[in-house]
Amino acid sequence: MQRLKLTFWYNIDRCRGGADSIGLPHIGRDSKCINKSRIPLDEETCELGVGGSIEAVEIAVAEVEAKISSLGGVSQPRILLAGTDDGRILQVSRRRYRKKTTPRFFSLRTPEDLRKVSFVKFIFIC
Known part of the structure; x- marks a missing residue:
């Protein structure tokens, strides 16, 4: 080497x-x-002009029966939290889904070197 x-x-x-x-x-x-x-x-x-960081984007989809009123997260350990209108908390971590007083809505597995989470706004036309 x-x-x-x-x-x-x-x-x-x-x-x-x-x-x-x-x-x-x-x-x-x-x-x-x-x-x-x-x-x-x-x-x-x-x-x-080669090398450096390569940005990876993946949109994760989750269907939730409640209205999400707040989002937050921490980087160490990597955890994403979503608060619902009726006071429930959804928690997503890199290793496995963890729940706090709520049934399982979704799970998301993230890569080891996740550095940024972006939220995408969608417009639904019926």
């Missing part, structure tokens, strides 16, 4: 010095390297 890491950084340094080409024709990035050796580079940087 250390040899792979050293070879990778050797190639990155050559390209940063302008001595090579990017060499990624399979993703449309094969072009001559530009000298950027004056810009500091650490292991968290990728000058080639």
Whole structure:
């Protein structure tokens, strides 16, 4: 593994010095390297425009017989709470569904590295 890491950084340094080409024709990035050796580079940087975070979006659908009046959540542990109009609480966590004085309405399994929850508004036309 250390040899792979050293070879990778050797190639990155050559390209940063302008001595090579990017060499990624399979993703449309094969072009001559530009000298950027004056810009500091650490292991968290990728000058080639690949890598970084990839946003994943999945809309989870839940049918609830009560009106949801409030939503909240915490990140550690990952728990999403929904309060209903009649005082019940729906709780969704990464591992399993947990209930508080309510029958099971829905369950949602989230990935290990969930970072953001977005709520989507829908308009129902009858």
